[in-house]
Amino acid sequence: xxxxxxxxxxxxxxxxxxxxxxxxxxxFGEDQVFRDVVSIVPGQRYPDTxxxxxxxxxxxxxxxxxxxxxxxxEAGERRLDDGTDWVRREIDQALxxxxxxxxxxxxxxxxxxxxxxxxxxxxxxxxxxxxxRTARFDADLAELTxxxxxxxxxxxxxxxxxxxxxxxxxxxxAVTALLCCALLLTVPALPIDQGWYRRGxxxxxxxxxxxxCLVLCAALVGVAMVRFPLRRSVDRWERELxxxxxxxxxxxxxxxxxxxxxxxxxxxxxxWGDGGAFAALVLLLVLGLAGGRTAAAHxxxxxxxxxxxxxxxxxxxxxxxxxxxxxxxxxxDLRLAGARAPLSREQREKARWELDDxxxxxxxxxxxxxxxxxAWLREDHPWLLGGYAVGLTLIGALALASGAAFxxxxxxxxxxxxxxxxxxxIGVGLALATLELGHRRQRMLRAELVTEATExxxxxxxxxxxxxxxxxxxxxxxxxxxxxxxxPD
Numbered sequence: 001x002x003x004x005x006x007x008x009x010x011x012x013x014x015x016x017x018x019x020x021x022x023x024x025x026x027x028f029g030e031d032q033v034f035r036d037v038v039s040i041v042p043g044q045r046y047p048d049t050x051x052x053x054x055x056x057x058x059x060x061x062x063x064x065x066x067x068x069x070x071x072x073x074e075a076g077e078r079r080l081d082d083g084t085d086w087v088r089r090e091i092d093q094a095l096x097x098x099x100x101x102x103x104x105x106x107x108x109x110x111x112x113x114x115x116x117x118x119x120x121x122x123x124x125x126x127x128x129x130x131x132x133r134t135a136r137f138d139a140d141l142a143e144l145t146x147x148x149x150x151x152x153x154x155x156x157x158x159x160x161x162x163x164x165x166x167x168x169x170x171x172x173x174a175v176t177a178l179l180c181c182a183l184l185l186t187v188p189a190l191p192i193d194q195g196w197y198r199r200g201x202x203x204x205x206x207x208x209x210x211x212x213c214l215v216l217c218a219a220l221v222g223v224a225m226v227r228f229p230l231r232r233s234v235d236r237w238e239r240e241l242x243x244x245x246x247x248x249x250x251x252x253x254x255x256x257x258x259x260x261x262x263x264x265x266x267x268x269x270x271x272w273g274d275g276g277a278f279a280a281l282v283l284l285l286v287l288g289l290a291g292g293r294t295a296a297a298h299x300x301x302x303x304x305x306x307x308x309x310x311x312x313x314x315x316x317x318x319x320x321x322x323x324x325x326x327x328x329x330x331x332x333d334l335r336l337a338g339a340r341a342p343l344s345r346e347q348r349e350k351a352r353w354e355l356d357d358x359x360x361x362x363x364x365x366x367x368x369x370x371x372x373x374x375a376w377l378r379e380d381h382p383w384l385l386g387g388y389a390v391g392l393t394l395i396g397a398l399a400l401a402s403g404a405a406f407x408x409x410x411x412x413x414x415x416x417x418x419x420x421x422x423x424x425x426i427g428v429g430l431a432l433a434t435l436e437l438g439h440r441r442q443r444m445l446r447a448e449l450v451t452e453a454t455e456x457x458x459x460x461x462x463x464x465x466x467x468x469x470x471x472x473x474x475x476x477x478x479x480x481x482x483x484x485x486x487x488p489d
Contacts, residue, residue: 003032004152005054007090008063009071009079013106017063020104020132020141027145027478029155050090058151060094060101062087062124066108069116080118092120100151103129104144139476146475149344156346158353161317162304176386180393187397188404203405209398209423212391216430223437235448242326245487246301309487313354316361319368319379322449325361328354329456334488336460341467344479351464355457362453369446373439380442388431395427 004024008017021035033039034053040046054060071079079085094101101124103111114125130147132140187205226234241249308314309331316328332354339347368376377385399420406416 002056002058002152003034004028004148005057005060005090005094006033006035006063007060007087007094008035009065009068009087011065011071013063013065016106016132016134019137020061020063023141024145024148027154028148028152032152032155050086051093054090054093054099055097057094057099059148060090060099062091062101062103063106064103064109064112064129065106068109069112080121088118088121091124095121095123101127102144102147103127105129105131107134142477143474145478149346149478150342150471151345153344153346153349156350158357159311159314161315172382172386176389179386179390183390183393183397187394188400190401203402205398205401205405206420206423209395209402209420209427212395212398213423213427213430216391216427216434220430220434220437223434223441227437227441235445238322239326239452242323243330246298246305250298305487310482312482313350313357316357318364320361320364322365322445325358325365325449325453328358328361329453329460331487332358332460333456335482336463336467338480338488339467340475340479342469342471343464343467347479348464348468351460355461355464358453358457362450362457365446365453366450369443369450373435376439376442377435381438388435392424392427392431396424399424 006017006021006024008014017035021033021038025033034057036046036050039053040049069078069080073079073082080088082088091101103124105111111129112125114122117125130140130144132144308327312331312335316324332351335347336351343351371379403417403420406413
């Protein structure tokens with residue numbers, strides 16, 4: 001349990017002791033400050049409780065009031081000379097068990113001299129004292145709290161990770177299977193008439209199959225561009241965007257989004273001619289709905305980021321994305337950049353806990369980089385896998401329908417069917433090539449992230465060690481808390 005043990009003698013100064021307890025309890029937490037009157041449960045044996053709490057505490061505050069060393073008992077003997085006096089016994093136990101003991105001098109009190117103390121607690125006179133004066137109560141208490149923070153941590157627990165978002169599970173497989181079966185059963189079974197195919201022309205189903213192949217080819221070209229010629233630019237752009245706040249990201253990217261919207265409206269008006277105005281209205285409606293959804297997501301993400309800054313440390317989710325890992329590292333970097341040396345015990349504990357959590361997340365990312373292709377698709381892109389399966393099924397169904405159309409007019413020669421088979425195989429090849437490039441890119445990105453994050457975490461660990469060195473001068477105020485200021489950009 002640890003915490004602070006307030007050692008004091010009953011008397012006129014108890015109001016100050018009560019105020020001291022209340023303020024320290026508010027700052028460090030109820031279970032981190034012990035004062036006999038309020039901390040011992042009725043029915044407990046107070047000798048056992050006092051010994052246990054002194055043995056467990058990190059700091060013993062010895063409240064020294066005026067006349068503390070010369071306080072007398074009913075028989076006139078000095079109370080510190082009585083071996084059964086609990087004030088003496090608590091100080092003796094703390095000194096001989098290596099606890100930090102701080103004399104706290106109230107108004108008019110002077111530091112105890114060695115020759116005024118009995119031998120077992122004589123070392124108390126060599127401990128540097130802290131004043132707690134009524135006229136400067138807040139300032140003196142702030143100095144005392146700053147000193148105590150180096151030894152005592154507020155009660156804290158790591159915040160559990162956020163609830164996982166929607167996980168598709170088996171739904172993509174079921175939807176994909178239904179769509180594939182529907183396409184294979186319905187498209188080739190459609191009644192063939194003269195509108196499908198005339199001599200000297202091609203059936204529309206063949207045009208559809210070729211269009212699907214073009215879509216797959218465009219996807220392959222896009223992935224290949226990101227994988228090869230644009231790799232460095234895209235990776236650098238991602239690394240920069242992953243570490244900034246969501247508001248900063250929006251401020252930096254809204255001109256690009258606005259430009260794309262204007263370009264889309266211009267294309268809609270140009271492409272549809274007289275109907276361009278209607279097309280533009282439809283596009284504006286779609287963009288308005290998308291904008292509303294984006295605004296709601298912006299509010300949610302902004303609140304989430306504010307919570308991540310104020311309540312820390314928060315456990316990273318499993319699986320962890322590259323954005324979440326980089327943002328967590330960037331937040332810890334900002335905390336340490338704004339921290340004053342030496343770190344308080346709470347800051348040290350939280351920083352080290354978060355470093356351990358980051359290392360565990362990096363190990364998970366490294367394990368994910370070694371997944372098989374099927375596992376990567378199922379776990380990360382189930383709907384993409386389903387989309388490719390549906391697209392390839394559609395190409396096959398359109399090829400079958402095209403073959404039936406050729407056969408209906410007597411053009412179903414072997415080379416026609418071989419051509420249709422080649423179109424299907426081309427679609428399969430384009431899909432497999434795209435997925436293979438995507439798989440290789442995600443492995444490369446995860447491997448690079450592991451190297452990058454490991455280096456940054458090691459640098460942060462070194463900074464925590466440097467900031468944890470003992471103080472050379474006394475602080476005048478407690479360490480600032482994250483909830484007291486917003487996360488810097």
